[in-house]
Amino acid sequence: MKNFNEDDEINENELKNLIMMNYTLSLEREIEKLKNDAKKNNEKLNEGQELNKKILQFIYGLFHELKTPLNVIFSASQVMSLCTEYKNGGTLEKQSQYLKIIKQNCYRLMRLINNLQDLSKLDSGFAKLExxxxxxxxxxxxxxxxxxxxxxxxxxxxxxxxxxxxxxxxxxxxxxxxxxxxxxxxxxxxxxxxxxxxxxxxxxxxxxxxxxxxxxxxxxxxxxxxxxxxxxxxxxxxxxxxxxxxxxxxxxxxxxxxxxxxxxxxxxxxxxxxxxxxxxxxxxxxxxxxxxxxxxxxxxxxxxxxxxxxxx
Structure with missing residues (x-):
């Protein structure tokens, strides 16, 4: 059986310390890597959230752009409708029917736009109570x-x-x-x-x-x-x-x-x-x-x- 002397015991302790130090350093490097990865992920997340916010703002602005021509069409149909109320004739009756179709579909578009606009406000955090x-x-x-x-x-x-x-x-x-x-x-x-x-x-x-x-x-x-x-x-x-x-x-x-x-x-x-x-x-x-x-x-x-x- 081999007998360990004092030097052998010191070497064994030093070896244990070296192993522990190496493990600690590896662990610290892994923790640092995880921190860096988390930081990069947070940066990407923030960039994604900012991009999403810009997209929602764009969509919100788009709703206004859609409403503008829709309101013009609707206003024009109202004026034409008033003109037909004071006249008779088959042609004007058919025109009045077409005007009703225009107005009804304008209302449908306005309903969809209003709902999407509210949805955009809710998702972007802009919705508030009055x-x-x-x-x-x-x-x-x-x-x-x-x-x-x-x-x-x-x-x-x-x-x-x-x-x-x-x-x-x-x-x-x-x-x-x-x-x-x-x-x-x-x-x-x-x-x-x-x-x-x-x-x-x-x-x-x-x-x-x-x-x-x-x-x-x-x-x-x-x-x-x-x-x-x-x-x-x-x-x-x-x-x-x-x-x-x-x-x-x-x-x-x-x-x-x-x-x-x-x-x-x-x-x-x-x-x-x-x-x-x-x-x-x-x-x-x-x-x-x-x-x-x-x-x-x-x-x-x-x-x-x-x-x-x-x-x-």
Missing amino acids: LHNRNIVSFVEDITLSLIPYAKGKGINLIFDTNEEEKIMALDYNKIERIILNLLSNAIKFTPEKGTICIGVEDKDDNVYISVKDTGIGIPEDKFKFIFEKFKQCDKSPINGKAGSGIGLYLVKCFAEMHGGKVSVKSAVGQGSTFTVKLPVKVIEEKFNKMIYSENMDEQLSIEFSDICPKI
């Missing part, structure tokens, strides 16, 4: 009353039902209006003739619940998981054979969440659907009571319902 105190009950009722002609035109009974008389709360007028119009547009799209749509408002536990209940075709349960996702579509409506863009319900969800609320759905195939928007009741301090109204309610309704109710 809150004002408003009676949510009368607000929803006014919108419902303005929609009755559209519902009647489709042979659908539209009802506003609530036990509440007044509930003042802070809301973004345009965004809550878009929520209600989107939900009602879907309800009309998927509800057959002689069906019923009921809009309700309930004040409960410091929250306001806005519900849109229809007697339409209903939604399969397997669609629930993605119904509020961006660009996700359910099947085409058997009522009019059309599917949406997959943006409307996503915007409903986002606008509700911006108010600190949420949206939910209950449905069964052949038994209709109920969409409920839950909004927390908050009141802000305003220096003066500034009432915000839609620029043109009739025009806003024509835009939102252009694909199902061409009321021009």
Whole structure:
């Protein structure tokens, strides 16, 4: 058997130290490499985010460029429409029909552009709330009353039902209006003739619940998981054979969440659907009571319902 002397023990300890030092240096080099890789990845990520921001800004600007000629076409069609109202004749009647087609498709394009514009704002972080105190009950009722002609035109009974008389709360007028119009547009799209749509408002536990209940075709349960996702579509409506863009319900969800609320759905195939928007009741301090109204309610309704109710 070999006997180790003192020098051998020193050499063995030195060897262990050298191995440890080598391991430590290798580990430090690996850590430094990982740090450098992480730094480069972060730089690439920042560059990607900056590029994405520029693209979104470009798209946002493009929406304005699209709206400009569209508004010119729409304005021209309105002027031509006014001219035909004071004259008779087969030629002018046909011209009037073509003008209605132009206006309806202008509304469709404006609806798509508005939705994409809102989507761009949300994705780029530019979407903001403009809150004002408003009676949510009368607000929803006014919108419902303005929609009755559209519902009647489709042979659908539209009802506003609530036990509440007044509930003042802070809301973004345009965004809550878009929520209600989107939900009602879907309800009309998927509800057959002689069906019923009921809009309700309930004040409960410091929250306001806005519900849109229809007697339409209903939604399969397997669609629930993605119904509020961006660009996700359910099947085409058997009522009019059309599917949406997959943006409307996503915007409903986002606008509700911006108010600190949420949206939910209950449905069964052949038994209709109920969409409920839950909004927390908050009141802000305003220096003066500034009432915000839609620029043109009739025009806003024509835009939102252009694909199902061409009321021009």
